[in-house]
Amino acid sequence: xxxxxxxxxxxxxxxxxxxxxxxxLTYMDELNQYDTEKVEPMVHAxxxxxxxRDDVPHTSFTNEEALLNAxxxxxxxxxxxxxI
Amino acid sequence: xxxxxxxxxxxxxxxxxxxxIFCSCKTSFGAEPNTNVCPVCLGLPGVLPVLNxxxxxxxxxxxxxxxxxxxxxxxxxxxxxxxxxxPKNFQTSQYDLPICEHGHLDIxxxxxxxxxxxTRAHMEEDAxxxxxxxxxxxxxxxxxxxxxxxxxxxxxxxxxxxxRSAKEAVAYMEKLRAILQYCGVxxxxxxxxxxxxxxxxxVRPVGQKELGTKTEIKNINSFRxxxxxxxxxxxxxxxxxxxxxxxxxxxxxxxxxEGVTKSMRKxxxxxxxxxxxxxxxxxxxxxxxxxxxxxxxxxxxPDARKARYMAExxxxxxxxxxxxxxxxxxxxxxxxxxxxxxxxDAANWLMGDFAKLLSRDGLEMKDAPVxxxxxxxxxxxxxxxxxxxxxxxxxxxxxxxxxxxxxxxxKEKGLVQISDTGALEELADRIIAANPQSVADFKAGKKKAxxxxxxxxxxxxxxxxxxxxxxGILTKKLSEQ
Numbered sequence: 001x002x003x004x005x006x007x008x009x010x011x012x013x014x015x016x017x018x019x020x021x022x023x024x025l026t027y028m029d030e031l032n033q034y035d036t037e038k039v040e041p042m043v044h045a046x047x048x049x050x051x052x053r054d055d056v057p058h059t060s061f062t063n064e065e066a067l068l069n070a071x072x073x074x075x076x077x078x079x080x081x082x083x084i
Numbered sequence: 085x086x087x088x089x090x091x092x093x094x095x096x097x098x099x100x101x102x103x104x105i106f107c108s109c110k111t112s113f114g115a116e117p118n119t120n121v122c123p124v125c126l127g128l129p130g131v132l133p134v135l136n137x138x139x140x141x142x143x144x145x146x147x148x149x150x151x152x153x154x155x156x157x158x159x160x161x162x163x164x165x166x167x168x169x170x171p172k173n174f175q176t177s178q179y180d181l182p183i184c185e186h187g188h189l190d191i192x193x194x195x196x197x198x199x200x201x202x203t204r205a206h207m208e209e210d211a212x213x214x215x216x217x218x219x220x221x222x223x224x225x226x227x228x229x230x231x232x233x234x235x236x237x238x239x240x241x242x243x244x245x246x247x248r249s250a251k252e253a254v255a256y257m258e259k260l261r262a263i264l265q266y267c268g269v270x271x272x273x274x275x276x277x278x279x280x281x282x283x284x285x286x287v288r289p290v291g292q293k294e295l296g297t298k299t300e301i302k303n304i305n306s307f308r309x310x311x312x313x314x315x316x317x318x319x320x321x322x323x324x325x326x327x328x329x330x331x332x333x334x335x336x337x338x339x340x341x342e343g344v345t346k347s348m349r350k351x352x353x354x355x356x357x358x359x360x361x362x363x364x365x366x367x368x369x370x371x372x373x374x375x376x377x378x379x380x381x382x383x384x385x386p387d388a389r390k391a392r393y394m395a396e397x398x399x400x401x402x403x404x405x406x407x408x409x410x411x412x413x414x415x416x417x418x419x420x421x422x423x424x425x426x427x428x429d430a431a432n433w434l435m436g437d438f439a440k441l442l443s444r445d446g447l448e449m450k451d452a453p454v455x456x457x458x459x460x461x462x463x464x465x466x467x468x469x470x471x472x473x474x475x476x477x478x479x480x481x482x483x484x485x486x487x488x489x490x491x492x493x494x495k496e497k498g499l500v501q502i503s504d505t506g507a508l509e510e511l512a513d514r515i516i517a518a519n520p521q522s523v524a525d526f527k528a529g530k531k532k533a534x535x536x537x538x539x540x541x542x543x544x545x546x547x548x549x550x551x552x553x554x555x556g557i558l559t560k561k562l563s564e565q
Contacts, residue, residue, distance in 0.1 A: 004356060004358070006166055043159050043181075043361050043367050044159070044361060044363070044366055044367050045363070046366060048366045049366055049367055049368055049369050050366070050368045050369060051134060051135070051365075051366050051368075052134065052135045052136070052137040052140065052368070053108070053134045053135070053136060053137065054136075054137055054138075055101050055102050055103050055136050055137060055138035055139075056102065056103065056108065057102055057103050057108055057109070057110045058103075058108035058109075058122075060109045060110070060119065060120050060121055060122045061118075061119075061121050061122055061123075061126075062119065063116060063117070063118050063119050066118040066119070066121045066126065066231070067118065069128075074228055075117070075228070076116060076117040076118055076119075077117050077118065077215065077228035077229055077230055078118070078168075078228065078229040078230075078231070079226055079227075079228055079229075080168040080226060080227050080228075080229055081226055081227075082225055082226055082227070
């Protein structure tokens with residue numbers, strides 16, 4: 001789980017996370033008792049459909065604006081650490 | 085043992101919209117890095133993506149052309165994975181309710197027809213581009229990211245494992261490309277990445293029902309690559325099994341230069357994309373009226389056009405197939421016919437000299453320097469007997485480089501065919517007199533002698549003599565000798 005979420009935990013934190021995850025799973029078990037066979041899955045919390053826009057271009061960021069939050073940059077690119 | 089390959093293809097095609105799928109940034113190819121980006125496609129906090137109407141329209145259009153059922157209710161989902169080409173750490177895609185499902189397309193290889201089922205086609209966003217520092221992805225210290233492509237609309241089209249050979253895979257890709265082009269939804273340039281293909285391949289002994297273990301091949305970026313990569317991988321797997329080994333389920337990359345597939349670094353953990361509904365986008369519904377409206381605007385598709393060429397113009401399946409699997413080529417052909425060219429002649433020229441020069445100059449059909457109407461005029465000059473077929477080739481090559489009309493070239497270079505019987509007879513007499521050996525050969529029954537004398541006449545006239553007339557004159561005169 002930690003690997004999937006790319007998070008690092010200390011031994012104490014791990015214990016804490018374990019307890020908290022377990023309580024979530026127990027709660028899920030409780031939900032599993034109910035028969036949901038005839039319940040339509042809810043795909044969205046808001047009862048709204050078909051919000052779309054026209055295919056018309058608007059101004060984008062300038063390169064400087066795009067890179068304002070970048071911790072590291074080079075030649076107009078975002079610079080990221082070695083990946084594999 | 086004899087093995088057969090079982091192949092399914094996942095094709096990604098970039099949709100030709102003006103703006104990205106969820107924001108109003110332009111989709112143009114080749115812009116300065118990180119200039120077609122905004123808070124939405126950079127995944128900045130608090131933004132709200134909104135679906136581009138055109139993307140839905142193109143997806144439905146393609147789905148209909150691929151004989152798919154169009155979902156009346158559809159939604160987007162988040163596909164979670166960590167890789168810096170996605171600034172949000174998830175790709176907005178469609179998981180369990182894709183817009184198109186259960187389609188098919190028909191292919192024909194060496195006279196054998198097959199129907200390839202299409203599992204689904206769904207909308208999603210493209211990722212950014214990584215430039216690796218260093219010589220390869222593995223030995224680079226860091227990478228540079230350009231997010232211009234992030235959010236470009238993609239349609240992912242997934243086939244069932246109905247393909248049985250590399251050739252069938254290429255035929256499927258070509259048919260798919262033709263359909264996408266006809267629908268006007270994509271440029272379909274494999275080299276520029278607007279059409280991409282991943283292949284799932286397994287092999288099994290002929291006659292076995294159960295599927296073998298499959299591998300997924302990535303990084304195929306040409307039609308030739310599709311064929312070579314699949315051929316190689318099927319062979320590799322069959323060899324492995326034959327030697328008593330087993331195929332490992334893995335992702336492999338196609339190395340175009342070496343002509344081999346290579347195991348990509350194994351992932352440390354199982355892929356778990358943890359799909360869940362995208363809460364920032366509301367679901368959408370598609371009405372019957374909307375679908376019918378789009379269906380009405382569908383163009384004549386490649387298969388229908390091919391059938392029409394065979395019925396209307398008397399072309400054979402091979403020629404009709406060649407012409408119709410590229411929309412621009414078929415359009416050009418029809419423009420030639422409309423301008424008065426004989427359909428069969430037009431087809432022959434397009435498949436022959438025309439195709440040769442296109443490939444020599446690395447041009448696409450639409451960039452051809454010769455207009456269809458001029459091509460038709462050229463063919464008419466042959467039919468009328470103004471120039472011979474041989475001279476026509478010379479005129480054509482000149483049209484290609486100078487852009488002049490065939491009439492102008494024929495006039496300027498004095499290429500009009502000599503059909504004047506009197507003049508040709510005179511010339512024939514002279515040539516016969518100068519070549520007594522040929523006459524003797526002819527009398528001795530060597531019919532080839534006519535060819536030699538014909539060659540001499542062509543040389544004298546710089547190829548302008550009407551070959552049918554010369555042949556008649558020579559045969560007559562030689563028999564009279």
